[in-house]
């Protein structure tokens with residue numbers, strides 16, 4: 484049987500995501516593993532899937548002009564979205580080729596009638612040069628929602644919090660493809676050494692401006708290299724590399740990482756502690772404990788003890804107290820929409836409320852284990868104040884033994900301090916600040 488092309492495979496993934504209500508990264512992995520594609524083809528499939536999901540609202544609004552009122556099967560709608568995405572957003576693929584391939588796929592999967600409809604819709608779209616300029620209507624937030632393809636409730640929420648211009652920058656940044664960033668394992672190498680090695684194999688590798696431990700590269704499969712297997716680095720977002728240093732853990736300390744899997748930040752903390760001391764790395768999901776252990780092993784770290792526990796009940800485990808605690812809490816993930824575009828379509832305002840309640844309870848639970856004079860870092864990969872600043876402010880108000888440690892900003896690299904407003908004592912990185920994940924970090928101190 485002839486091998487499937489990239490667009491056919493991308494269509495399979497889009498269909499599975501919709502039919503199974505599942506996450507695109509999981510479906511993509513499943514299909515890419517099955518098809519055993521070469522790296523450039525896998526790259527194209529990935530770009531097509533994420534791009535089509537990312538731009539879904541813009542694409543559907545445009546398509547509505549041509550298919551309004553007609554009943555269209557899910558796979559046909561996805562084929563039209565996928566094709567329109569290439570026409571509008573991928574310059575390197577000629578429009579003729581996109582239409583031709585879409586028509587061939589429609590014939591193969593359906594029949595001549597569907598192929599003619601697909602051909603007609605795409606040709607009509609190509610004949611409407613002002614199609615993309617006038618998609619949105621209404622006020623700024625409503626127009627931005629359509630133009631930048633984010634749900635209107637989220638755009639309104641962010642416009643209220645950050646202002647409409649900052650919100651536009653957030654949305655535009657979310658729509659740009661993510662870069663790969665990696666963190667050097669300072670137990671085994673230095674950033675300069677690793678940079679030299681990676682440049683032998685990859686063309687565009689640069690030092691991160693966000694973290695002194697980070698490198699950034701366009702594309703590239705760094706995790707497939709021998710250097711990865713040797714544990715010289717780990718793949719981690721640049722913003723998230725700010726968290727472990729915020730904990731200011733010294734060698735020899737006792738540390739709790741309460742929501743640790745897969746261990747990106749735990750292993751960073753261990754490296755900063757020079758692999759001396761003790762880190763209890765806990766996660767509620769038993770299958771994730773092995774991920775932490777595997778990562779620690781590959782990186783040559785011996786001070787991490789992975790355990791399975793619900794952080795709401797860690798107090799019942801007789802673990803004693805800790806000098807440092809990290810609560811990298813589960814969250815809506817609205818800071819990582821660029822890498823997980825499904826999030827913006829799947830989550831609702833009620834999800835924000837529910838997760839914020841859980842975050843507050845988790846914070847209360849783990850804070851009870853902090854030794855007097857100790858530090859606790861609360862972090863999330865979201866940009867929702869309800870999950871971030873408001874949680875910490877409410878906690879400090881209700882727990883007088885704790886205070887917000889406003890010296891956190893002093894520990895940030897100057898390049899980060901210069902770019903973000905830390906006057907309230909919090910660190911909120913937005914996606915466009917460094918083209919990295921949106922991330923929140925606060926540091927609390929238990930009074931001695």
Ligand SMILES: C[S@@+](CC[C@H](N)C(=O)[O-])C[C@H]1O[C@@H](n2cnc3c(N)ncnc32)[C@H](O)[C@@H]1O
Nearest residue numbers: 742743744745746747748766767793794811813
């Ligand atoms: C943001 S992720 C942590 C990422 C991790 N710190 C890293 O850097 O690799 C949140 C983690 O919290 C875990 N989690 C969710 N609810 C939890 C709970 N009640 N107790 C402990 N862990 C929980 C999830 O399984 C998930 O692995």
